[in-house]
Amino acid sequence: MNSEPLLLATPSGDKLELRPEGPWIAANVATLEMLSRSVGVNVSQSTAVTLDMSGISALDTLGAWVLEKLSRQAASSGRPAVITGVAEHFSGLLEEVRQVNRHTPALTAAPNPVLLRLNDLGKATIGAREDVAIFLQMLGSLFMALIGVVRRPRSLRLTSLVYQLYRIGFQAIPIVALITFLIGAIIAQQGFFHFRRFGAESYTVDMVGILVLRELGVLIVAIMVAGRSGSAYTAELGSMKMREEIDALSTMGLGPVDVLILPRVAALVIALPILAFIGSIAALYGGGLVAQFYGDMGPAIYIARLHEAVSVTHFKVGILKAPFMALVIGIVACSEGLRVKGSAESLGRQTTTSVVKSIFLVIVLDGLFAIFFASIGM
Amino acid sequence: MAEPQAEFAIRVRDLVVGFGRQTVLDHLSLDVRRGEILGLVGASGGGKSVLMRTIIGLIPRRSGTIEVMGQSIGGMHDRSTASTWGILFQQGALFSSLTVRQNVQFPLRENLTLSQELMDEIAIAKLEMVGLRAEDADKYPSELSGGMTKRVALARALALDPPILFLDEPTSGLDPIAAGDFDALIRTLQKTLGLTVFMVTHDLASLTTVCDRVAALADGKIVAVGPIRELLKSEHPWVRAYFHGKRSQMLQTQMR
Structure with missing residues (x-):
């Protein structure tokens, strides 16, 4: 990679223009995370956000997702970001990333720890009974198989x-x-x-x-x-x-x-x-x-x-x-x-x-x- | 990227691979162009998987050179190559003790430094890109169906956005509808991510619908390579038998 990724933020009044540059790829993920976090406050405070993508030299899913997150952050404060200058060969990827992570699965509530212990205890008790049953069942089927062998010794x-x-x-x-x-x-x-x-x-x-x-x-x-x-x-x-x-x-x-x-x-x-x-x-x-x-x-x-x-x-x-x-x-x-x-x-x-x-x-x-x-x- | 783009993603020259006294690949040469989907066909046990495994460094070679993205590949366990390619093994090869989410995150966690939050989001993003839902992320591999296993394995192979994707019989064991969906998925991902795909397959439908070029491997050599239409006209006896057998005839009528 020839250079480090950059994120130029130009605030003008209430507006904010973001200009990502360089390779926005997985290998630079630490830098990307830092960059997107550093402009996070500005994005949620500005009234209009413009994302100028023309400076990006390389883009992969991870980079596209970090950018998408920025634009979603702007959208969540009521002002959708305007995205400009998308190179043609990146548009498909950006479009794809726009579709993902839209829906969060319903979180299952964390169960009560006391109930959890009781549940485990109950399961262990039933499990122990099951163990005995399985042991006896195996003993029984072995005995049956043995009877079969005694009846027909050649089946051994x-x-x-x-x-x-x-x-x-x-x-x-x-x-x-x-x-x-x-x-x-x-x-x-x-x-x-x-x-x-x-x-x-x-x-x-x-x-x-x-x-x-x-x-x-x-x-x-x-x-x-x-x-x-x-x-x-x-x-x-x-x-x-x-x-x-x-x-x-x-x-x-x-x-x-x-x-x-x-x-x-x-x-x-x-x-x-x-x-x-x-x-x-x-x-x-x-x-x-x-x-x-x-x-x-x-x-x-x-x-x-x-x-x-x-x-x-x-x-x-x-x-x-x-x-x-x-x-x-x-x-x-x-x-x-x-x-x-x-x-x-x-x-x-x-x-x-x-x-x-x-x-x-x-x-x-x-x-x-x-x-x-x-x-x-x- | 400023660096010059090499025309070929993979170049294999004079490759010889064998086990004991048996020679499986005999002075084999093959080029895979950047951004294409290359299908590799060959008889069962004829060395297709051996070729793939040799390129990714799982099997040692006797002689010959392999260049991937313009760089010569050395011995085994070359860590720098881990982000060069993603591999979809035939059985998925998901880590059975990890959940789907952890499986997809594994390459990210091992190769990059990033926050757990971002890692979770990327994992879900990849899963959604291969057509799974966020609800499936906490399942274990033993709870997945065959098609879902392949999709998760694909998501894991794509976790680091590698430029090259190796697929070992991606549609085997899937019903025609699921196989068709999977082919379409590979095509879409290949377009959006600009992947080079190297696909070992027996699925004639995959060969005709998604592969840009097809290479035929017989007697340890590549005997024919080109778009499927050219291969159908090939005079090589094995290639003729492969594409003009009973099972291929239906396909033939479609192609004309």
Whole structure:
């Protein structure tokens, strides 16, 4: 651009002549705004305003709008501006801009903040009820699909089931084993460190064994699976929903529950107990290594102590919980996936909800099981 | 403007673009004149979108030069080019987390310093220019119909008043009435704003009604370029097949 835009204002008596010059384009918007504001007072005070456009070298929508605003300002005080010297190639644009922003949409009144809170609370309550309904509905349709498979075993999507098992079971083994190994080692180290003060080091093994087999093994693995595979399920189903793949399935007479959800949830229910078992063993191994190198307790003694401290009941208590946790994770992940709407943002939100909700439910379920097992004396 | 007006808005010379071992554009040359609407036709998967994306710098080229408004285009993410062109992507590519108003304001906010008030007014002005109402400004992209999405995307592409507008299949997915309206809108805006429009399209009606010239892309080269009447007479086998196929025959009778 060769020059800066200018706005020459020549007041003569009550009249005002405005002469914009130079490039009135978007790149100079800061200057344009300043110029139009500086003459604003003069425009509303004068009795007649003339806009001489002949000096303008370049004009775009933004510049045209700033000029149009000046002329509207003059018109609003009862004296429409006289516009002269419009170059031919700018006239179309000015004419176009004259049509816009004529009508302001009715403003919706800002709602009462207290009412807004109450409204949110009400919506959240109804939403919670809806969540329960959706959970139960998914459980029901899974059960129906399962009955269908039992009746006609060939309708089971075996390929899909095996693929899902490979993905969420087999491929998860290294990371699950590593993390539970570390958890086991940390618990053992803490046990030796604190129990040493009152000479109860050997009870560390009892603590590690019982804690890992009953609670931590399965809980840590379930939380990891919810984060790793639950989120993947939600994102997959969500993007399939967004691209209308699920609608396409339904039109072919296939339910998404039979084709997509049952293999996924079944794979979780099969894989989670196996992963929990592997995780528990890795944790016990981690504890054993710490016992040898930190607690000066050889493997033979560790295993002997473990043998005394742990019974099959502890293992059963832990592993029995796994399929139920898997069911909860699967149902939450899949139903959140189906709730994805059109936008990318909704996919992200639903994935977060899925992980948070399934971890929460897994922990609640663990608490319920603790009460249950305590009352039946296991 | 005092600076000399270059005759061509876009000049592409000897452009070679390929992926892996496949060559999509093979020594392609094309000129787009200032202030014209150029339609680009070609087979599906024949490199039309690749050509457009290469010009705007989304795909790297192997060799060749591209000049836009007399300036050679370098690599990707050349920020100075952001106000040179506006792009209407095929699916609209509206930012789904922003409202319509914020979508249109986004280029303004990122490239200029201006008050919120002026920004709001400009956004509404652009929306009204593309035929939407101020009431639509607070909707989210997921609440819009296909035609409205394209209009909003056009408003966003025009937010900075770029001299060049790229349109990637602007009328695909629209019904004939909406497509006709959209063509008329592009024509009107092109006249009022003095735009140069580069349009990738398959819509034969758009080609005949709004395009000043049409370029045909086949085998990685521009095989014919000129007003639609000249292209209809072209002897190139692909161009003949394109314009003289069954679907084009109705159009043919109209043109004569």
